[in-house]
Amino acid sequence: MRQWTFLSFAVIFLCELFSLTNGAEQRIPEEKLLVLTVATKETDGFRRFLRSAKHFNYTVKVLGRGQKWKGGDYMTSPGGGQKVSLLKAALEGMKTKDKIILFIDSYDVVFASGPKELLKKFQQARHKVVFSSESLIWPDRHLEDKHPHVREGNRFIGAGGFIGFLPNIKEMVSNWTGKDNDSDQLFFTKIYIDPAKRKSINITVDTKCRLFQNLHGALDEVVLKFEDGRVRARNVLYDTLPVVIHGNGPTKLQINYLGNYIPNTWTFETGYTPCQEDLRPLTALKESEYPVVVIGIFIQQPTPFVSVFFERLLKLQYPKDRLKLFIHSQDVHHVAQVTSFLKDHGRLYQEVKVIGPQEEMDGAAARNLGFDMCRQDKDCDYVFSLDIEVVLKNDNALKILIEQNLPIVAPMITRAGRLWSNFWGALSAEGYYARSEDYVDIVQGRRVGVWNIPYVANVYLVKASVLRSELTDYELFTSQILDADMAFCHSIRSKGVFMFVNNMHTFGRILSTDNYQTGHLHNDLWQIFENPMDWQERYIHENYTRMMKEKLVETPCPDVYWFPIFSDVACNHVVEEMEHFGKWSGGGNVDTRIQGGYENVPTVDIHMNQINFEKEWHKFLLEFIAPVTEKMYPGYYTKCSTPLNFVVRYKPDEQPLLLPHHDASTFTINIALNSKDVDYQGGGCRFLRYDCSISAPRKGWALMHPGRLTHYHEGLPTTAGVRYIAVSFVDP
Ligand SMILES: *[C@@H]1O[C@H](CO)[C@@H](O)[C@H](O)[C@H]1NC(C)=O
Ligand SMILES: *[C@@H]1O[C@H](CO)[C@@H](O)[C@H](O)[C@H]1NC(C)=O
Ligand SMILES: *[C@@H]1O[C@H](CO)[C@@H](O)[C@H](O)[C@H]1NC(C)=O
Ligand SMILES: *[C@@H]1O[C@H](CO)[C@@H](O)[C@H](O)[C@H]1NC(C)=O
Ligand SMILES: *[C@@H]1O[C@H](CO)[C@@H](O)[C@H](O)[C@H]1NC(C)=O
Numbered sequence: 001m002r003q004w005t006f007l008s009f010a011v012i013f014l015c016e017l018f019s020l021t022n023g024a025e026q027r028i029p030e031e032k033l034l035v036l037t038v039a040t041k042e043t044d045g046f047r048r049f050l051r052s053a054k055h056f057n058y059t060v061k062v063l064g065r066g067q068k069w070k071g072g073d074y075m076t077s078p079g080g081g082q083k084v085s086l087l088k089a090a091l092e093g094m095k096t097k098d099k100i101i102l103f104i105d106s107y108d109v110v111f112a113s114g115p116k117e118l119l120k121k122f123q124q125a126r127h128k129v130v131f132s133s134e135s136l137i138w139p140d141r142h143l144e145d146k147h148p149h150v151r152e153g154n155r156f157i158g159a160g161g162f163i164g165f166l167p168n169i170k171e172m173v174s175n176w177t178g179k180d181n182d183s184d185q186l187f188f189t190k191i192y193i194d195p196a197k198r199k200s201i202n203i204t205v206d207t208k209c210r211l212f213q214n215l216h217g218a219l220d221e222v223v224l225k226f227e228d229g230r231v232r233a234r235n236v237l238y239d240t241l242p243v244v245i246h247g248n249g250p251t252k253l254q255i256n257y258l259g260n261y262i263p264n265t266w267t268f269e270t271g272y273t274p275c276q277e278d279l280r281p282l283t284a285l286k287e288s289e290y291p292v293v294v295i296g297i298f299i300q301q302p303t304p305f306v307s308v309f310f311e312r313l314l315k316l317q318y319p320k321d322r323l324k325l326f327i328h329s330q331d332v333h334h335v336a337q338v339t340s341f342l343k344d345h346g347r348l349y350q351e352v353k354v355i356g357p358q359e360e361m362d363g364a365a366a367r368n369l370g371f372d373m374c375r376q377d378k379d380c381d382y383v384f385s386l387d388i389e390v391v392l393k394n395d396n397a398l399k400i401l402i403e404q405n406l407p408i409v410a411p412m413i414t415r416a417g418r419l420w421s422n423f424w425g426a427l428s429a430e431g432y433y434a435r436s437e438d439y440v441d442i443v444q445g446r447r448v449g450v451w452n453i454p455y456v457a458n459v460y461l462v463k464a465s466v467l468r469s470e471l472t473d474y475e476l477f478t479s480q481i482l483d484a485d486m487a488f489c490h491s492i493r494s495k496g497v498f499m500f501v502n503n504m505h506t507f508g509r510i511l512s513t514d515n516y517q518t519g520h521l522h523n524d525l526w527q528i529f530e531n532p533m534d535w536q537e538r539y540i541h542e543n544y545t546r547m548m549k550e551k552l553v554e555t556p557c558p559d560v561y562w563f564p565i566f567s568d569v570a571c572n573h574v575v576e577e578m579e580h581f582g583k584w585s586g587g588g589n590v591d592t593r594i595q596g597g598y599e600n601v602p603t604v605d606i607h608m609n610q611i612n613f614e615k616e617w618h619k620f621l622l623e624f625i626a627p628v629t630e631k632m633y634p635g636y637y638t639k640c641s642t643p644l645n646f647v648v649r650y651k652p653d654e655q656p657l658l659l660p661h662h663d664a665s666t667f668t669i670n671i672a673l674n675s676k677d678v679d680y681q682g683g684g685c686r687f688l689r690y691d692c693s694i695s696a697p698r699k700g701w702a703l704m705h706p707g708r709l710t711h712y713h714e715g716l717p718t719t720a721g722v723r724y725i726a727v728s729f730v731d732p
Helices: 002-021 044-055 081-092 115-125 141-146 166-173 184-192 195-201 252-259 306-315 332-348 363-375 397-404 439-443 484-494 523-528 532-539 544-549 568-581 614-632
Strands: 033-038 060-063 100-104 109-111 129-134 156-165 203-205 212-214 222-227 230-235 244-246 292-299 323-329 351-355 380-387 390-392 408-411 450-453 459-463 499-502 508-510 554-557 560-564 605-607 641-650 658-661 667-672 680-682 685-687 692-694 701-706 713-715 718-721 723-731
Touching (some): 033 081, 044 109, 044 252, 060 081, 081 184, 100 115, 100 166, 129 166, 129 212, 156 212, 184 203, 292 363, 306 332, 323 332, 351 363, 363 484, 397 499, 523 568, 532 568, 544 560, 560 614, 560 692, 568 641, 614 667, 614 701, 614 723
Parallel strands (some): 033 100, 212 244, 292 380, 323 351
Antiparallel strands (some): 129 156, 380 459, 450 499, 560 701, 605 641, 667 701, 680 718, 685 692, 685 713
16 A cells, blocks of 8 residues: 555656656647636726736636626625626637636636746646636535545635636536526536536546635635745645635635735835836826815814824825815814814815714714715715824825825824734634734834735725725715724725725824823823823924934033923913913912921922822923933932922012022922013023023923032012923932
8 A cells, every 4th residue: 555655656756757848848838828707897806816917918808897797796695607608608709729718706816827837737737627626515515425536635616717628618618508696616516526527528626726726715725925036825735836816705805915915016025016007196297186085084082182183184295275174073172173273274175064063973974974075076086084093194195195096095003112003904703803914014014015904994095986886885884783994894895895004104103092081271281101102292392302312401500401391382281281270379388288388488389289290290200301310410310209390480470589599309300381571571590609590591491400509599580471480309
């Protein structure tokens, strides 16, 4: 037995050798091959198929174009008979006997290699017709026993792909009289399991997926194989490199995944290589000819930095008279921000529509309505859906996405420093999030390109033409069980429309809306923990980082350091927050807010803890002040433990000055919160030992000096207006 196996291996080996050496002369020329496929509609999958065919120079003839599809939907019932009818009709006119016909599906098929390899493998199969194989039998399980056994590999045929000589295929379909919704799979199966017909037509099955890979039932067998600047799908069970990859049955997402790479759309060597002629450059257009875009802005929960969102929207690089705004402002906390933006800038846009909280419209309904604003408007070319928590840092995002010329495309955004993003690379069996093999590489930018994926949210561009064809259903976002985003993506997938995510540029990030309190006047001040990056951009002085890097700290007096720390907005927000709170201390010596109840050097002030800002302020000191102290006082590391943090108000008729004093601190931080000569006259600080004054404080700049001993100091009189400073007494 053992010897026999060995022998038969040797024979196979010899045959392979023979075919390699001898076969070269009798090679079927590539011109003999004709690819036939049925596509009644030009789906995104069909276009992908054609691109892959073109890549390898296959000659393709499309059957049934423009006809109504009556072959069933395949998911719920058999069908596909219409394909056999069309094939039969197409073959009737063909005469050339030695023509080779490859008949395959196209909505979910890509070529992984060219005609030469396909024909060689066909010849090596030594039959007149070779069917793709399947490991699962359908639609009639009772026919299982009638299938011939195979030594290794799949026993069953797949009607979605076969190759053969024209006369044999003609013969095979000659008796077809079925209806369009009859099963093509059953029809071919019955021919195959009939020993006489199998023999006379000379049919075999591609058991080990050398030519065809059907993915249904084989997901674990197929992996991407990168080699020498090329990418293939490899069947690891049979160690083969199939030429035709078919996402049959419920494996549409897997073929989408493989199609991101095959044929050579992305390789390690070349990166992403889009088909240039598929792009839609805007550079050739005058601004007045730019596509019209409805920007749908959805504000559906209390969200930090909404004012910043609108500032960025204004900076978006796109002619505003080609933009229409649809704003769903569901949350009462943001009505004022929306109103103020529209009052100042609304007229710049071609049209503005607002759905306010009083309309009590839910998120899904608003999204349906926003999309309909474009669908119904024949001038509209795109919907750009933008949730309020999106931080779109790239001003060119809209142009970049339009130029991709895709049905639905999202800019990739992530949550700062996390693997969380606005797309999913795969779906679980239940339709929820699953991680694709390449997800982390895409999110972290190790693989860069444009990726066909099953789910996007938060920000994406949709072509109006798709809304008017495949996606005419008004209620795309509505579902009994799914949230609006999932319902939308489900609708898209079920219509065979592709969605993509683009990570070729840095587009921005997404805010966390967790733990957002709305009880303050300027709630964003409290976001230093939840959204630290946005907090820094909003509230830290734009020159702080450069100051740190280039050591631009000034020294106006001995051992007094002066540096930019707060943005204008930060200063204003802190002052306004304090005035909004309003419980200024009387400036007397008795102070129940501090330990001991007695204040040596009383000021009119409000402590940070009175507005529940103590934790946030401490974090600010640690993140932005401690690095300065470490730089200026080498070897001194502070935990920024701070017995006192407060905002002081100086006013001529209240408390205009502070007499000379020491601070109860190792060092003191004193931040000017408004501007001399604009908001007040006078003011400043004098260090008596050095007879040195800082008489022109700069708004947003901090003074840092030792608290005791050497730095006996006074607050100079404010002679007009109101002056505010923020002070921290810092101990080790
Ligand atoms: C396809 O054909 C063109 C010219 O007809 C040729 O330049 C190109 O190299 C061919 N590509 C492949 C993959 O064979
Ligand atoms: C077609 O029908 C004829 C007549 O019934 C039969 O002899 C022949 O085997 C059939 N061919 C196929 C491929 O089914
Ligand atoms: C096929 O279509 C016919 C009507 O043309 C219908 O009566 C029949 O039930 C359909 N069969 C299947 C399997 O859907
Ligand atoms: C199929 O045709 C080949 C020649 O092309 C032949 O060698 C082989 O025996 C045939 N197989 C059957 C089952 O008739
Ligand atoms: C930051 O520094 C630049 C260059 O010195 C200056 O022009 C700019 O005004 C500074 N920004 C602010 C807010 O002071």
